[in-house]
Amino acid sequence: MCGIVGAIADRDVVPVLVEGLKRLEYRGYDSSGIAVVDPDSVRRVRRTGRVAEMEHAAVxxxxxGVLGIGHTRWATHGGVTEANAHPHISHGELALVHNGIIENHEEQRARLTSLGYVFESQTDTEVIAHLIHHHMSSGQDLLVALQAAVKELTGAYALAVVSRREPDRLVGARMGCPLLVGLGEGENFLASDVSAIISATRRVIFLEEGDTAEIRREGVRVFDGRDQQVQREVHVSDVSLASxxxxxYRHFMQKEVHEQPRAIADTVEAVIDAGGFEPTLFGANAEEVLRKVKGVQILACGTSYYAGLTARYWIEAIAGLPxxxxxAxxxxxxxxxxxxxxxxxxxSQSGExxxxxxxxxxxxxLGHAHTLSICNVPESAIPRASELVCYTRAGAEIGVASTKAFTTQLAALFQLTVVLGKLHGRVTPEQEAGYLEQLRMLPGSVQHALNLEPQIQAWAERFAAKQNALFLGRGLHYPIALEGALKLKEISYIHAEAYPAGELKHGPLALVDAAMPVVVIAPNDRLLEKVKSNMQEVxxxxxxxxxxxxxxxxxxASEGVHVIRTPRHSGVLSPVIHTIPVQLLAYHTALARGTDVDKPRNLAKSVTVE
Structure with missing residues (x-):
């Protein structure tokens, strides 16, 4: 969702802010703006629509300016209007950008209105700007005013604030939404995502819950929730500009679909190199933890939830655990x-x-003592809050519709399954060797599935005119049907639903007619004959x-039955292979319909609000 970038330097920071906002476009937004501090005022430019429109206005x-902040907004409180776009300004001298939602904004709005503040927007964010200004009016400096203001807020926030009174510093605060500090030479930065500042620096500090920060040209200070100065670890980001x-490629989604063989290979590299599934994949004390667990509770949203549904079949069948x-x-x-x-x-792909x-x-x-996160972003909030961690190593995923993040999540969950199976005596050395070989073959099988793109593109031309679609799958492949339906509706705006194929006769069959395409995931497994019977019903x-x-x-293939064959059946890893064609079908259908593939309407990449 919303994105933040801020900078203080001896050079003009407007190009840094604009480039940073462009790199944050993938998160999803509907308006953008920047504010810069000059000796006499805080100047601001905002526009609804794309960052390019705001950039044109700024030029x-x-x-x-040498001090400024920028923002891409995804509307929550108030509609998509220029008045609701960030940055928000209080009394012409303080500008603020905000990610998150303030739950007690109505109470604070009423209080501030009684104090004489006039609101120009419908947002919860403007409340924060006026609240900080109110504290500054009592004699506090910008940092202290920010620290006082956030103690009066309930909800989630990442904040970046500048003031005309203090043109030599930028301040920020984090609670529930990601925010990091970028360290340069004679210049420093604030951002919600490292991609926003990667062209300026790779050295970053990830702020923790309750932290506030002061950013000057010559250095940075970080304070914890008790306003005590603390030292936070400096990390060197491995995000590449090439990613x-x-x-x-025409779109990031297409690029990321085709990056899956490499991403999966990177995710399983440690297992292949070790020649087996070792508990240390998940942390130094993982063996002690995983050996004594008696079941697994998976929590996730969206595509990640479908990865969890697939893993349930694996964990119960292979590891023998409920x-x-x-x-979530x-x-x-x-x-x-x-x-x-x-x-x-x-x-979680983002970890946020x-x-x-x-x-x-x-x-x-509730008393759950043992936690493990599967995530694509090192040092993000969820891994830091978890006892054990597995990073999927998918690389930066820019397209809103998740592709390589999903298949690498499946690869990571399969590794967890086999480790649990070994520790609980359900996986023999011979079986482990077989699973290892299947993992070794997986990137190549995914590449073979990608080679089906021309055939799938021909199907997409037929789908482009449709308004509805059904997806069917059974067993391990039902979650893949769910994922296929989600991808199609996300980026082509065709209404699509997925069902276990056996449920067709219990209601959805009423929708089937010549105008309703039915996509079937039909691998050569023990349920194939059952799936064929369901197809006859259609x-x-x-x-x-x-x-x-x-x-x-x-x-x-026959009249009314179109068939595309993926590679030879891949056993328990077949869901990963069958994910590729449903991704490609969604992509090419959206392409044929002329929708914005990478930035589908109303959706955001990183969902940091309820």
């Missing part, structure tokens, strides 16, 4: 039963997904079938 208005560029999978935003608000002997596994983070906190409050009602089958499945 036209001759924006320059943030399109290269020869496994529950829940949507539901789990955190119900009176859940907690077994302290269960391992809580959270899955608010619902998942809060669900993890809730699980721990054909008997005049439905058109689009079947993703394995190379060794006995399927014949």
């Amino acid at each position: 036209h208005e001759d924006f320059h 943030l560029e399109l290269g020869p 496994c529950n999978v829940e949507i 935003s539901e789990y955190r608000y119900r009176d859940a039963y907690a077994d302290p002997d269960y391992l809580v596994v959270t899955i 997904t608010l619902d998942t983070m809060e669900a993890l906190k809730y699980a721990r409050s 054909r008997a009602r005049g439905g058109e079938l689009f079947v993703f089958a394995d190379q060794d499945s006995n399927f014949t």
